[in-house]
Amino acid sequence: xxxxxxxxxxxxxxxxxxxxxxxxxxxxxxxxxxxxxxxxxxxxxxxxxxxxxxxxxxxxxxxxxxxxxxxxxxxxxxxxxx
Numbered sequence: 001x002x003x004x005x006x007x008x009x010x011x012x013x014x015x016x017x018x019x020x021x022x023x024x025x026x027x028x029x030x031x032x033x034x035x036x037x038x039x040x041x042x043x044x045x046x047x048x049x050x051x052x053x054x055x056x057x058x059x060x061x062x063x064x065x066x067x068x069x070x071x072x073x074x075x076x077x078x079x080x081x082x
Contacts, residue, residue: 014043023054030061 012033019026026045032038045058050067058065 019054023057
């Protein structure tokens with residue numbers, strides 16, 4: 001079904017993924033989106049771990065990826081992004 005603007009009512013959903021480790025769940029989401037199982041696209045990946053594999057996977061797929069470190073998980077204040 002189309003709206004008067006010509007856009008489909010059933011367009012892929014943009015999703016954000018929160019990840020902190022290697023990104024195997026993120027990869028499963030990529031695969032589901034690419035295989036048509038999930039009608040969505042990953043728009044952004046956010047992690048509390050700058051070294052997370054999920055960040056690397058997202059960037060390799062040209063998806064915006066950010067690491068936001070907190071004082072609760074990183075004792076060195078120079079590592080924390082406010």
